[in-house]
Amino acid sequence: MIFALSTGNKVGLGLVALAWIVFSLIVSLVVPRYRPNFPGKNLPAFLAVCALFFVSMLAAVAVFGKESSESSAAGESPTQTQTGVTSTTSTAPPTTSGGATVDLAAGKAAWDKASCGGCHVLEAANGQGKVGPNLDELKPDAETVQHQVENGGGAMPPFKGILSPEEITAVSGYVAQEAAQ
Ligand code: HEC
Numbered sequence: 001m002i003f004a005l006s007t008g009n010k011v012g013l014g015l016v017a018l019a020w021i022v023f024s025l026i027v028s029l030v031v032p033r034y035r036p037n038f039p040g041k042n043l044p045a046f047l048a049v050c051a052l053f054f055v056s057m058l059a060a061v062a063v064f065g066k067e068s069s070e071s072s073a074a075g076e077s078p079t080q081t082q083t084g085v086t087s088t089t090s091t092a093p094p095t096t097s098g099g100a101t102v103d104l105a106a107g108k109a110a111w112d113k114a115s116c117g118g119c120h121v122l123e124a125a126n127g128q129g130k131v132g133p134n135l136d137e138l139k140p141d142a143e144t145v146q147h148q149v150e151n152g153g154g155a156m157p158p159f160k161g162i163l164s165p166e167e168i169t170a171v172s173g174y175v176a177q178e179a180a181q
Contacts, residue, residue: 016060020053107174110167114149114159116175124178132156135179142176 039046117127152158
């Protein structure tokens with residue numbers, strides 16, 4: 001649980017714990033040397049200090065521990081959101097394949113950049129290649145294109161890293177749209 005605490009809370013808890021430990025050590029090891037009958041008549045005061053430390057330790061655990069579970073919950077959600085965003089981005093083509101949101105110019109540019117036409121027939125893009133399937137006949141949906149372009153497959157190389165995620169999304173929507181006509 002300590003590992004889940006944020007640094008500030010760990011420090012807060014640590015300081016209270018440290019003060020408590022130092023106090024115990026002084027009381028049990030140092031003070032008796034000089035005042036053998038300690039706590040003697042100061043016993044009530046000593047007990048009061050002990051009780052104070054005990055309560056403050058409990059309070060520190062309650063406060064810092066509670067805060068940490070809140071802040072770690074808050075700290076985790078951005079990560080989850082980020083993962084969510086990333087996966088939404090990679091599965092975005094279905095939404096963009098609707099038509100209106102497809103950036104055809106960017107898609108054509110990415111098509112040319114990756115020389116898709118060297119291996120695929122796609123009339124709209126002037127593709128004449130016979131290495132891969134004829135995309136006009138295959139009529140793949142954007143998701144299929146995206147998956148194929150990212151990962152490659154068969155004799156087709158992956159274009160992840162060569163094309164940016166935006167270019168891959170664009171070319172996927174472009175191919176899906178042009179091949180469907
Ligand atoms: C070096 C040649 C080559 C290039 C360049 C190439 N492909 Fe391919 N592509 C292929 C081959 C070969 C296949 C068949 C793979 C198989 O047999 O599974 C294929 C398959 C496909 C498929 C079908 C996937 C499926 O699941 O049926 C799509 C869609 C596709 N390519 C799109 C593209 C796009 C878009 C580009 C440009 C970014 C591109 N390809 C560039 C060779 C190529």
